[in-house]
Amino acid sequence: MSSPKDLSTLPTPPACIADFCIIPIGTGSASVSKEVAEVQRLLRGCGLVVSMHSAGSTVEGSWDDVMKVIGQCHSLLHGNGVVRIQNDIRVGTRTDKKQTSREKVEKVEMLLREGE
């Protein structure tokens, strides 16, 4: 009842914030910093809003653009010889308002100051 007849024509969301933690498997090295740097370099050239923290990389844009560039990160690492990759993507979408990742943090920090 609540679903459209042909779900295959549903669009993907116009905006999302995705935070991902990409893990190369089988490289023989316990370090992942080289791969994370390559991912960051690709992200910073992709035209979307990106940032980095100790547990992942964050990218903002349309669902299709964001997922395309994350997939390209996989291909980049595979092209450099990583045979297997596991990735954890936290992705959020909302229809009530636009909010950047920076605004999310600022709102929490404002609440923390108010509570002091």
Next chain:
Amino acid sequence: MSSPKDLSTLPTPPACIADFCIIPIGTGSASVSKEVAEVQRLLRGCGLVVSMHSAGSTVEGSWDDVMKVIGQCHSLLHGNGVVRIQNDIRVGTRTDKKQTSREKVEKVEMLLREGE
């Protein structure tokens, strides 16, 4: 050195296995089973290999097809009135061999039997 000049032309992976746990936020209900059922209904009609377990839904196919249908799941729930969605996607790609989600489980179960 190891990166191609124009990273924007990198393709996305031809195959992936994604397992996702979609959470509607702000619905006023602690139950998410209705939303999970809607997501499963969409997935089962999308033509990809899908399955379900207590902590998520699994879908296999090309990166683009898989990410498109997961994005459509967001749009489906938004269209039904859910204003905010958070999703955790575990996605794996590999270039050394093709392996389905079923084969992954079967291999572990074989090892468990051998170890007995």
Next chain:
Amino acid sequence: MSSPKDLSTLPTPPACIADFCIIPIGTGSASVSKEVAEVQRLLRGCGLVVSMHSAGSTVEGSWDDVMKVIGQCHSLLHGNGVVRIQNDIRVGTRTDKKQTSREKVEKVEMLLREGE
């Protein structure tokens, strides 16, 4: 205002369902089935309700028991020579009712049948 004075005395939840995907890093092998089998063997002997699917292992019990056994899985793999481990844990707690992982799936399957 809404927080107790001494938060350090807060208890941990009496029940949770955790689903985790443990990734050994730096093993030199793209296969993780051996490690997943070892984790399953430990889980199946721990006295908690456990199950497995293609994207992870699920364990139910008190917060402390569940997190202890997941930590022991890390130690088990480290003891077998894995120098680095990354783990993605989806964990849920609720106060409105008790629901097992099996019941979560059964409720969705019931909704899917009703919708046909």
Next chain:
Amino acid sequence: MSSPKDLSTLPTPPACIADFCIIPIGTGSASVSKEVAEVQRLLRGCGLVVSMHSAGSTVEGSWDDVMKVIGQCHSLLHGNGVVRIQNDIRVGTRTDKKQTSREKVEKVEMLLREGE
């Protein structure tokens, strides 16, 4: 062969870095900033190294201490009326060296500068 006889006596790891994204369910509000601020306030008083970014909170310490405080975050929100919580925890352990979350970011940033 490779496993000790009694796995139940395995210790949990002496150190870990956990990054978690806690989602209150059924609150009727699409905003989660109030809950995130409460979590941050608890974390900042717990004696462990903590930080925050747009997609989560990061905490470093022994496995037991870290998991205890994350569980207390659940109890704190439940105590404030949130009946259901879903949490995504990315947790890493390693035996080859000690590395803080700050050092992880600094190493990637160094590689990015070198590559310019």
